[in-house]
Amino acid sequence: MAKHEYAFYPGCSSQKGASASNYLTSVESMCKTLDVKLTEIPDWNCCGASIGYAEAGELPRHVMNARNFALSEKNLPGQEIVATCAACWLGARETRERLTHSDTLMADTREALKEAGLTINEMPEIRHMVEVLIEDLGFDEMKKHVVRPLEGVKIAGYVGCQTNRPFGVAGESFENPVYLDKMVEMVGAEPIPEYEQKVTCCGGALAFSEPEKAQAQIKDIVESAYDHGAEMIVTPCPLCQANVEIYQGQINQRYGTKFNIPVMYYSQLMVVAYGGNAKEAALNGQVIKARRLEEIAAKPVKR
Amino acid sequence: MSANTALAEKYRNNFLKEIEEQVEMGDWVKMCMQCGVCSGSCPTNFQSAWEHPPQELFMMIRAGKREEVLTTTSMWNCTSCYNCIVRCPRKLPITHIMHGIAEYAHRLGMAPKMQPTRFFSGLFWKNCTHTGRVNELKLSMGLYFKDGFAQGIKNGMAMQAVALGLVKAKRLNVFELFGGHKCKDQKGIQAMLKKAYEIERSRKAAKMAG
Numbered sequence: 378m379a380k381h382e383y384a385f386y387p388g389c390s391s392q393k394g395a396s397a398s399n400y401l402t403s404v405e406s407m408c409k410t411l412d413v414k415l416t417e418i419p420d421w422n423c424c425g426a427s428i429g430y431a432e433a434g435e436l437p438r439h440v441m442n443a444r445n446f447a448l449s450e451k452n453l454p455g456q457e458i459v460a461t462c463a464a465c466w467l468g469a470r471e472t473r474e475r476l477t478h479s480d481t482l483m484a485d486t487r488e489a490l491k492e493a494g495l496t497i498n499e500m501p502e503i504r505h506m507v508e509v510l511i512e513d514l515g516f517d518e519m520k521k522h523v524v525r526p527l528e529g530v531k532i533a534g535y536v537g538c539q540t541n542r543p544f545g546v547a548g549e550s551f552e553n554p555v556y557l558d559k560m561v562e563m564v565g566a567e568p569i570p571e572y573e574q575k576v577t578c579c580g581g582a583l584a585f586s587e588p589e590k591a592q593a594q595i596k597d598i599v600e601s602a603y604d605h606g607a608e609m610i611v612t613p614c615p616l617c618q619a620n621v622e623i624y625q626g627q628i629n630q631r632y633g634t635k636f637n638i639p640v641m642y643y644s645q646l647m648v649v650a651y652g653g654n655a656k657e658a659a660l661n662g663q664v665i666k667a668r669r670l671e672e673i674a675a676k677p678v679k680r
Numbered sequence: 681m682s683a684n685t686a687l688a689e690k691y692r693n694n695f696l697k698e699i700e701e702q703v704e705m706g707d708w709v710k711m712c713m714q715c716g717v718c719s720g721s722c723p724t725n726f727q728s729a730w731e732h733p734p735q736e737l738f739m740m741i742r743a744g745k746r747e748e749v750l751t752t753t754s755m756w757n758c759t760s761c762y763n764c765i766v767r768c769p770r771k772l773p774i775t776h777i778m779h780g781i782a783e784y785a786h787r788l789g790m791a792p793k794m795q796p797t798r799f800f801s802g803l804f805w806k807n808c809t810h811t812g813r814v815n816e817l818k819l820s821m822g823l824y825f826k827d828g829f830a831q832g833i834k835n836g837m838a839m840q841a842v843a844l845g846l847v848k849a850k851r852l853n854v855f856e857l858f859g860g861h862k863c864k865d866q867k868g869i870q871a872m873l874k875k876a877y878e879i880e881r882s883r884k885a886a887k888m889a890g
Contacts, residue, residue, distance in 0.1 A: 389808070389813045389814035389816070389861070390814070390816070392813070392861045393853075393861075394850060394851070394852070394853030394855075394856065395814075395816055395851065395852075395853075395861070396816055396846065396851045396852065397851070398850065398851055399849070399851065420812075420863050420864045420865055421863075422808075422812035422813060422863050422869060423808035423809070423812060423813050423814050425805065425808060425809075426804065426808070426814075427760035427775075427779070428760065428797075428800065428801050428804050429801060429804050429805035429808065430779035430780075430782060430783055430801055430805075431782060431783055431786045431791075431798055431801035431802045431805065432783075432786070432801070432802050432805040432806070433783075433805050434704075434783065434876075434877065434880050435704045435880060436876040436877075436879055436880040437809075437873050437876040437877055437880065440872055440873065440876040441809070441873075444869070444872065485876070485879045485880075485883075486876075488875065488879060489872050489873075489875040489876040489879065490872060491875075492868065492871035492872045492874070492875045493865060493868030493869060493871060493872040494868060495868075495872075538759075538760070538761040538762055538763070539760070539761075539762070542761065542762035542763060542765065542766045543762045543765045543766055543775075551766040551767075577723065578723040578759050578761035578763070580723075580724075580759055581759040581760050581761065582759070582760070582797070582800060582801075582804070583724070583757075583759050583797060585800055585819075585820065585823055586796040586797040586799070586800035586801075586823065587757075587796050587797060589728075590724050590727055590728050590757070591759070593727045593728070594723055594727060619851075623842050623845060623846060624842065626841055626842065626845075627841075627842065661849065661850070662849045662850060662851060663849060664845035664846060664848075664849050664851075
């Protein structure tokens, strides 16, 4: 039996061939090393994300999340739900909070769920993967598995919005969370605690609908990382990762900059530090290649 | 009588009450003390300025500026970063109120028709509820072709480099255009959502009647 077991809510962007498929690959490798067992919630659905608001209304949006709770309760009773995506985690937590605080909303949700042959009896705990790492395993346990420290690599920890607000990780401040810097340090790399854009918004869905507005924000995020001498950026959020990485070419055209900085997931750093190869860390999933990590991942492991 | 006229009639001279009863989290609007921290914390207001930033919208609601509030592009600039929520000294759930006012304006047909984020928001919800899961390729294509075929091709060409980078990294699958990821129990999801809309509509109607 694995040391830690959870019901897993991977989310739409983590699916095969989707924008955060590299996140999922690296999380799977990371969990193998840490003896964390994730069992996918059968037939899970989209959380609706914050951007669906024009048509989602209140109840339909909560019902979408509640369906996942019901499926988890039915198939994986007693297990906490773990999400890797910031938006999935936020959406599910928000629904949990609203349903817990309103009997009417809860009753209405149950009535709608009945149409899909489902019900909720107990409200599940909703956790983000970084909460599992920090709270259930702890930094000492995470560090124990480091066999290939990322020595001398300077990394800007970009926390972004939705893993940080409005819920955030317990004990962290909204303005200056430090857990990501601690994770960078844990894998043997050099954090940049004074990176002042760590909680700046990447523009979210506006990167699609109004790119000029989002790209103005992404420019600040990348520029500051360069100013602090970062070689790469690391983030816990799939949309932050994609937005900050894939539009650098367009930003260069718009602003005459020469941005070309890799944007990684914490799980990718951990897999390389844990002795995993480039494939296990899904380094091939980068649009802007992380050459330095590829080199390290090709080196033999000191055991 | 259109839904909009009926609602305007019923809440005559009391737009605040209308917002309280018809908008998600609308009953918080009266708690705003006009400090402006929300507007100063908003990334899109900082970068490109909203027509009416949140604290201004709250005052306009209290002043009964119904037409101006419901037709503005302002709320549609929200990136859902939640900065306003965590900084508000009165703990107003501002992000949700912005989404709520936007949803209400959209419901009444008063929201600016071709505002790109309004369009994308509706597109996203339809996309993810259609099969239960987001189809990223169809979502992007739907957005590019919003202003017609010719503009769609042009938009697609502008995005070519970005798309190619993702395809090479195996993070965009062109076959998603023909099917793609989906939930098994789509029928259940549709039935469940239909019921949810029914209940929500009847609750709002009851408030209006009451």
